Each structure stands twice: as C-alpha cells, then as structure tokens.
Amino acid sequence: MDVNELVQTVFSGISPLVIEDVVDEGGRVVVTARAPKEPGPCPVCGVLSGKVHGYHWRMVADVPVDGRRVVLRVRVRRLVCPTRGCRHTFREQVPGVLERYQRRTTRLTRQVKAVVKELAGRAGVRLLAALAMGLSRHTALRVLLGIPLPTGRIPRVIGVDDFALRRRHRYATVVIDAETHERIDVLPDRTAGALEAWLRAHPGVEVVCRDGSTTYAEAIRRALPDAVQVSDRWHLWHNLCEAALDEVKAHSTCWAAILDAPIYDGPRAQTTLERWHQVHGLINQGVGLLECARRLQLALNTVKRYARADRPERMLRVPKYRSSLVDPHRDHLRKRRAEDPAVPVQHLFEEIKALGFTGCLNLLHKYINQGRADADRSHISPRRLARMLLTRPENLKTGHRDLLDQLTAACPEMTHLSATVRTFAPLLKPQPENADELGRWIAQVRTTELPHLHAFTRGLERDRSAVIAAVTLPYSNGPTEGVNTKTKRMARQMHGRAGFTLLRPSSTRRRRGWRGGGRPSSSRRPRGWPGPASR
Structure with a gap:
C-alpha cells in the first residue's frame, strides 16, 4: 500500500475532500485539503453555481488519530449566485463533512454527541479529553x-409521581413507562393541569399507576375517563402501619400493665385529660369539630385525635425511652438492688463499669430514677411494639413472638388489631379474588372499636377503584419511585447549572435510564411485612 492509499484509508471519513498534505506537528496532525471543483447549490434559491468569487480557509477539528488531535485545514470557495435578486455570493459547504458555522467535522460531532448523551457535562468532558x-x-x-x-412510542401503562426541585418551593412530575421502567418525560410542576395537558397530548394510555394524590387522580379522570388508575401498594401498607401505630399508642394503658411499664402522670398527662373532657363535653352538646377547635384554640387535627378516643385513658402514653448503654447491665442492677436495696448508685456504677459499661454516672442515675432497672423486662415503646406487630411472624424471634402474643391479648382491641393486620398483608400480593377479600376486610374492620383503622378504611373507600386495581393487577408505582430518585440524583449532580431542561429524558438519557447506583426512597419498607413482592 503506497502513501496515498494509506492516507485515504486513515482519513476515509473526509473522502469528499481532496487531501493535499498531511503534516505531523508532534502534538497534533494537520491535514490540508480543498473542496472538489464541482458546482455548489445556493443555500437560498438552490441554483447550482461554479463561478468563483474568492477562496477562504476553514480550520475544523476531526476525529483523533493515534491519540493525537487532528486539525483539518480546508480551502473552500466563495461562489457567485447566478440568480438575479438572490444573495450575491455564498460559501460552499461539503455535506457530510463540513456544516455551516461548525468547527468540528460531522463525524467528530457525531462521536461527541454519543459521549455527552450518556455522561452529560463534566463527566463527558473528562472522557473526551482522554480521547x-x-x-x-x-x-x-x-x-x-x-x-x-426522538419521537418515542406512547406506552400503554405509565406511572406518575412528584419530586422536589426545591423543597417546599418548587416541585415537578416524573412520568415513566411502568412496563419497561423507562423515564418518558418530566413535567415542570405537579398541578392537575400540567398532567392533564400531557395526557391529552399523548393518547393511548390505558393504565396509570399513582400514589394517593387526589390531584393526579382528578387529572387522570378528566383527561382519560376510561383509563384504569392503580394505587401504590407501598403507600397502602404505609398508611396501614401509621394507623396501627396510632392504635397501639391509644391502648398503651392496656399492654403497659403487662410489662409493668410506667405511664405519664405528670402535668402534661393532666393537661391531656383535661382537654379530653373539654373536647367531649362540647361534642356531647352538639358542637362541631371545627367549632371545638376554634373555642379551645387547638388545631383541628388535634381535636379529631381527642374525639377518636372513647375514654380519656386512651390519650395516655408510655414514656418514649430509647435504648440505653445501661440496658445490657439491667439484670445485674436488678439482682444487686434486690439483694441490697440501699446499695449506693456509685457502687453500682463501679461494678458495671468493670463489666464493660462505657456511660457516665448521670446516665445510670437517670436510668434508675425512671424505674427501668427494676422492671421485669426491658422497656418497649409503642413504635417498637407496632414494628413487632407489623413484622412477618416467621421473621420474629421466639421470645418476641411469645411477648407479642401476651401484649396483643391485653385487650380485645389489640387482639382485633393483630388479626386485621395479618389478614390485610396477603392482599398486597395481587390476585383476582382480592377484590372480594378487600370488601370483606373493610366490613370486618368496621365492626371493631378501632377508630384509627376506621379512618384508614374511609380512605380506601374514597379511592376504592384504584385500590381494587392495586390488589388485583400486577402494576405498581414502585418503579416510578426508583426513577424519581434517580432523577433527583441527576439534579443534585448538576447543582442547578444545567436547569430543568436537562432533567427531561429526551435531553439526558434518551429513555435509557440512569446507570448509577442508589436505592429509591421508597425502598425503605415500613415495618416490612409485604416485602419486595408488594412493589
């Protein structure tokens, strides 16, 4: 192969040009070329012209060779347009090699686009510099x-969710293909009008997965009245967990008696009891909840919480003791105080310090004064008991399972609460027969004295069609939560420099998804009964 053939092989991408010289300048390779002597079309009227008015030199970058930059020095002609009344002269272009106003060849631009489409700004620049x-x-x-x-296809099943561009100030909506988990679009706000306009502009959607947002529900109902709305199973379980926790708190006086756990009896507890009597006194007189809140100068939700409690004892709570460094030495303290009730705390401190205690004397004083050292077993908070109640039975330790059985048998309401949780969890595995099971579960809950679960069932009734679709269809809004988190990660990496435009999938990932790590925010499952199968 001679030199000319070698040059033509290496620089085959600029074959429409006539290569005249190749110079190695060490750090770069300079290729001198000229445009072919053929008539060129006028960019305005399109008439071919071969009359030369003058010559110009263009310096453009080309694809690197041997790890070195390549500079293309091209002599182009300025031609005269033969059409009367059109522009006088124009500079010729070489389609496929040189484009107007560009300082890179077409093939180099194509490679740069491929890199920045995958890595965006700074990361793409670092890789391009290495190349x-x-x-x-x-x-x-x-x-x-x-x-x-690109003009992508309209998916049959989509998922929608909101995320914060600036928390408490500005929010956006992400739309994904729920079947392929690809991000379709990002809307600049989370209003019903924005989602409704997008749905009307993209007909063909049959199923929409969403959370419990009434805004999204109304937008879908107006734009796609025949579409199936699917509620998110994670949010259903999360709402049940919150209701169950409130019920556990409301029955603290029942199960705390089994543990010999103390109940708040200070000034705060007295104020709570007085407020309960005030709220129920007004309710018995026929005063509405909003008027009660106005007269007592309390928040409406606070009045509702007092109204749900049928007895004042339901408002009392056990102390929120956290785990302490003294807990591993509780048995030793209990034994020593039983043998010698007058033993000084300083002696106990020295004994447990020799056993590995790393805390201070004040911590031990506080632990003993709270009565935690004399209890038969370590303190259990309402949240910990709720977590045990909402955990799969097979995942509980034997001791925790026996303790849970004792605590749930403390009163009929706790027994009913345990039964309702265990019967609701299987509904989160979609089955066609779950629609009838859900109706029976709601009817069963309404026969119990569990006001917080009654509020939960009222929420299910308000969105009944979407909830039934959630427990019968395999679709879920879980993938939307994951894509939502990945989108927020891109926003954090850009630090606001690129703006909202680059958050849209058509500008950043071309519907290929983010290839980074990270777990969706919804992957922190609440007290974990249903597990990954519910997503």
Whole structure:
C-alpha cells in the first residue's frame, strides 16, 4: 500500500475532500485539503453555481488519530449566485463533512454527541479529553441540547409521581413507562393541569399507576375517563402501619400493665385529660369539630385525635425511652438492688463499669430514677411494639413472638388489631379474588372499636377503584419511585447549572435510564411485612 492509499484509508471519513498534505506537528496532525471543483447549490434559491468569487480557509477539528488531535485545514470557495435578486455570493459547504458555522467535522460531532448523551457535562468532558477530543463543559451541554428529540412510542401503562426541585418551593412530575421502567418525560410542576395537558397530548394510555394524590387522580379522570388508575401498594401498607401505630399508642394503658411499664402522670398527662373532657363535653352538646377547635384554640387535627378516643385513658402514653448503654447491665442492677436495696448508685456504677459499661454516672442515675432497672423486662415503646406487630411472624424471634402474643391479648382491641393486620398483608400480593377479600376486610374492620383503622378504611373507600386495581393487577408505582430518585440524583449532580431542561429524558438519557447506583426512597419498607413482592 503506497502513501496515498494509506492516507485515504486513515482519513476515509473526509473522502469528499481532496487531501493535499498531511503534516505531523508532534502534538497534533494537520491535514490540508480543498473542496472538489464541482458546482455548489445556493443555500437560498438552490441554483447550482461554479463561478468563483474568492477562496477562504476553514480550520475544523476531526476525529483523533493515534491519540493525537487532528486539525483539518480546508480551502473552500466563495461562489457567485447566478440568480438575479438572490444573495450575491455564498460559501460552499461539503455535506457530510463540513456544516455551516461548525468547527468540528460531522463525524467528530457525531462521536461527541454519543459521549455527552450518556455522561452529560463534566463527566463527558473528562472522557473526551482522554480521547484527545477536548472541549468545555458548556460546549458539551450545547451539543447535548442540540440533539433532536426522538419521537418515542406512547406506552400503554405509565406511572406518575412528584419530586422536589426545591423543597417546599418548587416541585415537578416524573412520568415513566411502568412496563419497561423507562423515564418518558418530566413535567415542570405537579398541578392537575400540567398532567392533564400531557395526557391529552399523548393518547393511548390505558393504565396509570399513582400514589394517593387526589390531584393526579382528578387529572387522570378528566383527561382519560376510561383509563384504569392503580394505587401504590407501598403507600397502602404505609398508611396501614401509621394507623396501627396510632392504635397501639391509644391502648398503651392496656399492654403497659403487662410489662409493668410506667405511664405519664405528670402535668402534661393532666393537661391531656383535661382537654379530653373539654373536647367531649362540647361534642356531647352538639358542637362541631371545627367549632371545638376554634373555642379551645387547638388545631383541628388535634381535636379529631381527642374525639377518636372513647375514654380519656386512651390519650395516655408510655414514656418514649430509647435504648440505653445501661440496658445490657439491667439484670445485674436488678439482682444487686434486690439483694441490697440501699446499695449506693456509685457502687453500682463501679461494678458495671468493670463489666464493660462505657456511660457516665448521670446516665445510670437517670436510668434508675425512671424505674427501668427494676422492671421485669426491658422497656418497649409503642413504635417498637407496632414494628413487632407489623413484622412477618416467621421473621420474629421466639421470645418476641411469645411477648407479642401476651401484649396483643391485653385487650380485645389489640387482639382485633393483630388479626386485621395479618389478614390485610396477603392482599398486597395481587390476585383476582382480592377484590372480594378487600370488601370483606373493610366490613370486618368496621365492626371493631378501632377508630384509627376506621379512618384508614374511609380512605380506601374514597379511592376504592384504584385500590381494587392495586390488589388485583400486577402494576405498581414502585418503579416510578426508583426513577424519581434517580432523577433527583441527576439534579443534585448538576447543582442547578444545567436547569430543568436537562432533567427531561429526551435531553439526558434518551429513555435509557440512569446507570448509577442508589436505592429509591421508597425502598425503605415500613415495618416490612409485604416485602419486595408488594412493589
């Protein structure tokens, strides 16, 4: 192969040009070429012209060779337009090699677009620099924004969810394909009008997965009245967990008696009891909840909480003791205080310090004064008991399972609460027969004295069609939560420099998804009964 054939092979991408010289300048390779002597079309009228008015030199970058930059020095002609009244002269272009106002060849631009489409600004610039294609991050973003938007297919099943662009100030809505988990679009706000306009502009959607937002529900109902709305099973379980926790708190006086746990009896407890009598006194007189809140100068939700309690004892709570460094030595303290009730705390401190205690004397004083050292077993908070109640039975330790059986048998309401939780959890595994099971579960809950679960069932009734679709269809809004978290990760990496435009999938990932790590925020399952199968 001679030199000319070698040059034509290496620079085959610029074959429409006539290569005249190749110079190695060490850090770069300079290729001198000229445009072919053929008539060129006028960019305005399209008439071919071969009349030369003058010559110009263009310096453009080309694809690197041997790890070195390649600079293309091309002599182009300025031609005269033969059409009367059209522009006088124009500079010829070489389609497929040189484009108007560009300082890179077409094939180099194509490679730059491929890199920045996957890595965006700074990361793309670092990789391009390693490939001897240096450019600034601002140029990389301009190239990225210059990529034409693809026309993707309209998915049959979508998922929608909101996320914060600036917490408590500005929010956006992400839309994904619920079957392929690809991000479809990002809307600039979370209003019903924005989602409704998007749905009307993209007909063909049959199923929409969402959370419990009434805003999204109304937008879907107006834009797609025949579409099936699917509520998120994670949120259903989370709401049940919150209701169960409130019920456990409301029956603290029942199960705390089994543990010999103390109940708040200080000034705060007295104020709570007085408020309960005030609220129920007004309710018995026929005063509404909103008027009660106005007269007592309390928040409406606070009045509702007092109204749900049928007895004042339901408002009392056990202390929220956290785990302490003294807990491992509780048995030793209990034994020593039983043998010698007058033993000084300083002696107990020295004894447990020799056993590995790393806390201070004040911590031991507080632990003993709270009565935690004399209890038969370590203190259990309402949240910990609720977690045991909402955990799969097979995942509980034998001691915890026996303790849970004792605590749930403390009163009929706790027994009913345990039964309702255990019968609701299987509904989160979608089955066609779950629709009838859900109706029977709601009817069963209404026969019990569990006001917080009654509020939960009222929420299910308000969104009954979407809840039934959630427990019968395999679709879920879980993938939307994951894509939502990945979108927020991109926003954090950009630190606001690129703006909202680059959050849209057509501008950043071309519906390929983010290839980074990280777990969706919804992956922190609440007290874990249903597990991954519910997503």
